[in-house]
Amino acid sequence: MTQAIRLTMAAVLLALTTQLAIAETTTAKDDAWPGLVTDVFQDRKMTADPAIISLEAPYRAEDAAIVPIAINAAPPPGDSRYVARITVLVDNNPSPVAATFEFGPKAGVSHLETRVRVNQYTNIHAVAELSDGTLYVAEKFVKASGGCSAPALKDAAEAAANVGVMKLKQFPPKDGGSTLREAQLMVRHPQNSGMQMDQMSHTYIPPWFIDELAIHQGDDLLLKVTGGISLSEDPNLRFTYIPNGATTFNVTATDTEQKTYKGSWPVQPSGS
Amino acid sequence: MIFNALREKQRKSYIHMTNRPIDSAYQKVDGPRAVQQQKPLPRRCIAGLGNLASLALMAAMALSCSLAEAAPLTITEIAPGVFAHQGQVEPMTLGNRGNIANIGFIVGDKSVAVVDTGGSVAEAQDLLETIRSTTDKPISHVILTHMHPDHIFGSAAFLRPDVAFVGHARLNAAIEARYSYYLEANRPILGEKLVRELSQAHVTLPVADRLDIDLGGRIISLRAWPLAHTDNDLTVLDQKTGVMFTGDLVFTTHTPSIDGSIRGWLKVLDEMARMPVSKIVPGHGAIGAPWPAAMQAEQRYLNVLVDDIKAALAANKTLAETVETAGRSEAGNWLLFDDYNKRNVTTAFAELEWE
Numbered sequence: 001m002t003q004a005i006r007l008t009m010a011a012v013l014l015a016l017t018t019q020l021a022i023a024e025t026t027t028a029k030d031d032a033w034p035g036l037v038t039d040v041f042q043d044r045k046m047t048a049d050p051a052i053i054s055l056e057a058p059y060r061a062e063d064a065a066i067v068p069i070a071i072n073a074a075p076p077p078g079d080s081r082y083v084a085r086i087t088v089l090v091d092n093n094p095s096p097v098a099a100t101f102e103f104g105p106k107a108g109v110s111h112l113e114t115r116v117r118v119n120q121y122t123n124i125h126a127v128a129e130l131s132d133g134t135l136y137v138a139e140k141f142v143k144a145s146g147g148c149s150a151p152a153l154k155d156a157a158e159a160a161a162n163v164g165v166m167k168l169k170q171f172p173p174k175d176g177g178s179t180l181r182e183a184q185l186m187v188r189h190p191q192n193s194g195m196q197m198d199q200m201s202h203t204y205i206p207p208w209f210i211d212e213l214a215i216h217q218g219d220d221l222l223l224k225v226t227g228g229i230s231l232s233e234d235p236n237l238r239f240t241y242i243p244n245g246a247t248t249f250n251v252t253a254t255d256t257e258q259k260t261y262k263g264s265w266p267v268q269p270s271g272s
Numbered sequence: 273m274i275f276n277a278l279r280e281k282q283r284k285s286y287i288h289m290t291n292r293p294i295d296s297a298y299q300k301v302d303g304p305r306a307v308q309q310q311k312p313l314p315r316r317c318i319a320g321l322g323n324l325a326s327l328a329l330m331a332a333m334a335l336s337c338s339l340a341e342a343a344p345l346t347i348t349e350i351a352p353g354v355f356a357h358q359g360q361v362e363p364m365t366l367g368n369r370g371n372i373a374n375i376g377f378i379v380g381d382k383s384v385a386v387v388d389t390g391g392s393v394a395e396a397q398d399l400l401e402t403i404r405s406t407t408d409k410p411i412s413h414v415i416l417t418h419m420h421p422d423h424i425f426g427s428a429a430f431l432r433p434d435v436a437f438v439g440h441a442r443l444n445a446a447i448e449a450r451y452s453y454y455l456e457a458n459r460p461i462l463g464e465k466l467v468r469e470l471s472q473a474h475v476t477l478p479v480a481d482r483l484d485i486d487l488g489g490r491i492i493s494l495r496a497w498p499l500a501h502t503d504n505d506l507t508v509l510d511q512k513t514g515v516m517f518t519g520d521l522v523f524t525t526h527t528p529s530i531d532g533s534i535r536g537w538l539k540v541l542d543e544m545a546r547m548p549v550s551k552i553v554p555g556h557g558a559i560g561a562p563w564p565a566a567m568q569a570e571q572r573y574l575n576v577l578v579d580d581i582k583a584a585l586a587a588n589k590t591l592a593e594t595v596e597t598a599g600r601s602e603a604g605n606w607l608l609f610d611d612y613n614k615r616n617v618t619t620a621f622a623e624l625e626w627e
Contacts, residue, residue: 056592062615066622068592113590167626171588182588186626196449234622238590 032091033123040087040097046127046135051076053086053128053136061144066232067118071138073128074110085129086112090230092122094195098230104221105131108180108242112223115232117193118144159233162188164261168249170268184238185215187253187261193229210235213253217267218246243267345371345398347406350560351513353379353490355406356553357399361526361607364391364422366463371395373422374553376517377403378510380487383412387508387517387553389426392462393469396426413438413485415494416473417519417555418502419446420531421454427473438483439475440496440504447473479506497521500537501530501555507544514550515560522567524557527606527613534574534620541571573602577616581624591621 037043056070069088075081082105088098098116103109116124121143128136165188173181187210194207207229214224215237222241225231251263345357356376364370370391377386377399384403389396403411414430416439417423424447427437440446451472459467477483483494491511496504501520508517520529521540530537549563558566580598589597598617603609 058592058595062595063618066591066618068590068595068618070590070592113592115591 031123032096033125036089036091036096036125040089041127041135044135046137048138049136050138052130053126053138055124055126055138055140057124057140057142059141059143061118061142064118064144066115067142067144068113068115069124069126069140070111070113071126072111073126073136075130081130081132081134082106083109083128084131087125087127087129088114088116089125089127090116090118090122091125093117093119093230095228095230097228099225099227102221102224102226104223106220106242106244107222109223109239110180111182111240113236113238115236117230117232118142120144159188159190163190164188164253164259166251166253166261166263168251168263168265170265179242180240181243182238182240183249184236185213185251187213187235189233189235189253189255191229191231191233191235195229208256210253210255213237213251216250217241217244218248218250220244220246222249345395345402347376347402348559350551350553351510351515354510354513354515355379355402356517356559357402358559359390359422359556361556363608363611364458364461366461366466369394369466370422370425370458370462373420373520373555374517374557374559375399375423375426376553376559377406377411378487378490378492378508379407379409380490382409382486382488384409385413385415385485385487385492385508386411386430387415388417388423388519389414389430389473391422391425392466393426393428394466396429399426400429409488411435412487413477415439415506415508415517416443416475417508417517418505419443419450420502420520421458423519423555424473425458425470428469428471431471436477437473437475438477438479438485438494438506439473440506441478441480442496443504443506444475444478446502446504497540498536499533500540501528502532505532505540509547509549514548515553516547516549516551516563517553518544518555518567520555522552522554522557523570524554524561524566525607526556527608527611528570528573528616529612530574530616530619533623534578534616535623538571538574538578541567541574569605573599573605576602577620578624581617581621582627584621585625591618591625594621 037046052075053071053073057067061067071086071088073083073086075083083103085103086101089096090098099114101112122141124140124142126138130136167186169184171182171184189210190208191210192205192208194204196205209229209231210227212224212226213235215222223239225237227235247267249265249267253261347355347357349355354376355378356374359372359374360368362368362372364372372391373388375388375390377384384407386399386403390399411430412434413436414427416427416437418440455467455470479494479496481496485492485494493509493511495507495509497507505519505521507519507521510516521537521544545564545567551560551562552566553559554561554566577599581594584594584598595614595617599613603613
């Protein structure tokens with residue numbers, strides 16, 4: 001992290017915060033979204049179709065650093081395409097692309113929940129790309145402020161000591177006979193945004209976050225997350241999937257310091 | 273002319289303030305008050321400039337003098353030599369000048385210790401004025417119970433070379449990490465004027481575990497706690513009267529807010545319950561409430577949250593689902609419940625889901 005980048009971030013923070021008072025009285029409509037469609041999606045056509053992708057988020061974020069969002073995405077029944085990728089954007093965050101999720105062809109991830117930071121009143125967008133390249137979009141407005149610069153709750157020493165600790169929860173099927181299963185992966189990581197102030201040196205803590213995380217069942221990819229600073233501290237993913245009969249889950253995560261964290265868990269038989 | 277108009281306006285706002293229904297509601301739960309000192313005080317912009325130490329402070333005061341709608345603080349002597357002001361049970365606003373936390377001071381034979389400085393320099397200057405009208409003893413210590421803006425934003429009013437700023441050993445780091453965030457979060461709330469007067473509080477006498485301070489014939493015992501309401505909670509126990517300033521380790525009436533650890537907080541409350549305390553000044557809610565009865569509502573609320581969240585986790589509920597249900601049975605027992613409960617659930621869920 002060069003001094004120049006830190007300074008830029010400080011400037012960004014300053015610019016953001018001076019906008020706070022204005023943001024109070026305006027909606028998110030003055031609008032980062034068209035620019036994001038250009039920059040992130042090269043102006044490709046996208047369709048809002050709640051039958052294919054929908055997004056749930058609280059209108060008012062109670063804790064701007066931990067805003068739960070849920071995405072439902074699946075091709076229409078009988079359609080042979082699959083959801084190849086979902087991009088989550090928090091439009092008005094300093095780094096709007098919160099995460100991109102890629103899915104294995106047979107993963108069947110139709111419901112996905114995670115937690116994001118929201119720095120100000122903003123739209124959140126989820127864009128699904130089906131395997132033939134068509135894009136579908138869902139949008140939600142969220143009121144919150146300060147999620148990116150809000151400091152972590154607990155002391156940095158404790159957070160650092162636990163970095164990379166993972167927990168995988170496996171849930172029994174909600175309706176007994178369903179082929180769908182549900183799991184939740186939790187990873188301890190401070191996800192430093194680069195916008196938090198160091199306690200002693202008066203400088204911004206450099207960004208340090210998980211930038212890639214892959215979950216496999218056996219050898220098959222369930223999902224791979226490419227993330228940024230807008231994913232909350234202690235990244236948390238809860239998702240449904242279609243079991244492939246493999247006996248283990250394998251998780252690999254790397255962060256921006258090139259540290260790698262791995263975890264492996266036996267797949268619990270359904271009904272457990 | 274102008275001064276007279278000012279006085280008149282202040283007098284009116286004082287009357288208005290003491291007639292607020294919310295204040296009279298507290299009278300019921302307060303218990304007997306040893307002495308009531310509820311007189312309107314002269315404004316600092318009219319008198320008292322001689323006490324000022326620095327030009328910077330004078331400039332700050334000049335600024336705050338323009339806020340003519342400000343009302344003096346209501347101060348109660350809840351035990352001999354122990355004075356407390358009960359903040360409004362409201363969010364911080366320009367209208368209340370951040371006057372939402374309970375603050376106070378303890379008078380010894382030699383000197384005075386201030387406990388928390390309130391939510392703005394304007395409020396703190398009223399506290400200073402009240403102290404000056406109560407005692408001639410110099411202020412030797414300003415004790416900060418934790419990092420939150422409503423407890424520390426007034427600190428600039430007490431900045432003098434001969435005043436020690438006392439806080440948890442982790443307080444400086446905690447404030448440092450959050451201060452710019454606190455400023456920006458409160459700028460739209462308190463307004464530019466009040467925010468411009470602030471300067472960052474800095475502890476010069478850190479407490480790692482325990483510290484006794486002698487105010488002259490009067491020992492006050494400070495204790496720094498592990499992660500609870502925040503990671504820098506400090507209590508102040510007056511040995512002479514058994515009155516304890518708990519900071520935000522105890523809320524009454526006002527919904528508690530978790531900015532640390534719910535498990536840690538409950539543990540700390542268990543230990544605090546065993547301390548030889550007669551009554552408390554909580555961080556928010558009725559001052560002078562008996563101990564340990566005064567913390568039972570909070571303890572119950574936190575336990576309800578733990579139970580509800582653990583039950584939700586056992587039923588495989590998500591955070592978004594749990595936020596809607598956990599703690600709801602407590603809604604009728606607290607003010608500002610909708611402002612804090614869901615955030616508390618979010619924070620506690622993120623803690624408890626790792627167990």
